[in-house]
Amino acid sequence: MEKLYAGIELGGTKIVCAFGYSGKIQEKVIFPTKEPNENLKEIIKFLKKEKIEAIGIASFGPLIIDPKDRSYGLITNSVKAHWTNFNIIEALKKELSSPLFLDTDVNAAAYGEYLFGSGKNLNTLVYWTVGTGIGSGIIISKEIYHGLVHGEMGHWLISRDKDDLFEGVCPIHKDCLEGLASGPSIMKRWNVKIATDLKEGHKGWDLESKYLSIAVINTILSFSPDRIIIGGGVMKNRSLFPKIRKLTSDFCNKFFQNDKFKDMENYIVPPLLGDDAGIIGAIALAQNGLRKKT
Numbered sequence: 001m002e003k004l005y006a007g008i009e010l011g012g013t014k015i016v017c018a019f020g021y022s023g024k025i026q027e028k029v030i031f032p033t034k035e036p037n038e039n040l041k042e043i044i045k046f047l048k049k050e051k052i053e054a055i056g057i058a059s060f061g062p063l064i065i066d067p068k069d070r071s072y073g074l075i076t077n078s079v080k081a082h083w084t085n086f087n088i089i090e091a092l093k094k095e096l097s098s099p100l101f102l103d104t105d106v107n108a109a110a111y112g113e114y115l116f117g118s119g120k121n122l123n124t125l126v127y128w129t130v131g132t133g134i135g136s137g138i139i140i141s142k143e144i145y146h147g148l149v150h151g152e153m154g155h156w157l158i159s160r161d162k163d164d165l166f167e168g169v170c171p172i173h174k175d176c177l178e179g180l181a182s183g184p185s186i187m188k189r190w191n192v193k194i195a196t197d198l199k200e201g202h203k204g205w206d207l208e209s210k211y212l213s214i215a216v217i218n219t220i221l222s223f224s225p226d227r228i229i230i231g232g233g234v235m236k237n238r239s240l241f242p243k244i245r246k247l248t249s250d251f252c253n254k255f256f257q258n259d260k261f262k263d264m265e266n267y268i269v270p271p272l273l274g275d276d277a278g279i280i281g282a283i284a285l286a287q288n289g290l291r292k293k294t
Helices: 036-047 088-093 105-116 177-181 183-190 203-223 240-252 274-293
Strands: 005-010 014-021 024-032 055-059 100-104 125-130 134-140 228-231
Touching (some): 005 105, 005 274, 014 036, 055 274, 088 100, 100 105, 100 274, 105 125, 105 134, 105 228, 134 177, 134 203, 177 203, 183 203, 228 274
Parallel strands (some): 055 100
Antiparallel strands (some): 005 014, 125 134
């Protein structure tokens, strides 16, 4: 019987916990995101159900992901106010003895897709998620990319459309990529309850695809990945994909001489693992992190 690992995915609206191994989920639960101590009780109760080898945590940020930093596991200046200055590693260590491995939610999703999904057998990829927020995870030379701190490409400052008078919803920058193109920005801009309530053919989807295409072309210019994967709740509107592919081709304007850019349908793709990319990636963080450690 395979050894079991656990994954925790901390998201803006929900928290996912699961047991599994090697890209397979054995059991999964979902909780709405509340205050840390309330969620912690639910997480601990679930994780104590099984004997597990290690735990992978995929969390929203900003957070400190360097294990050598004495504040490792600290969620810093989060837009989720209750979670600011909460240390998820310290909180879990008080209740659980299993080794803990931490990364951002989008890095974990990128890792899951790299190992088991749309990025399998590739050398480099970038994963974007477009939902409550916008974020990205990067795989370079088959490893998760980390810099001085983790990347926050969702807060790129981009060119606003000349007819767009919306001020943006990002509490840090107002009209960064996340401020102009996240789910909450669509909801506030067009006065809909959820982003995907916006009707098919609405001009808002053209604006959304333009902003996301700017993110994609900047991704290509910066990292030249083998593939770009775009997931998240907003991308449930599949009509965005052909729009983004067309606009990205236009932006490329034959600047790049590589056959992959002639086949945007296979270059800009949805996640093969769907909504499970993050939690499968979290389990992989645990499994592969323990393997490297030993």
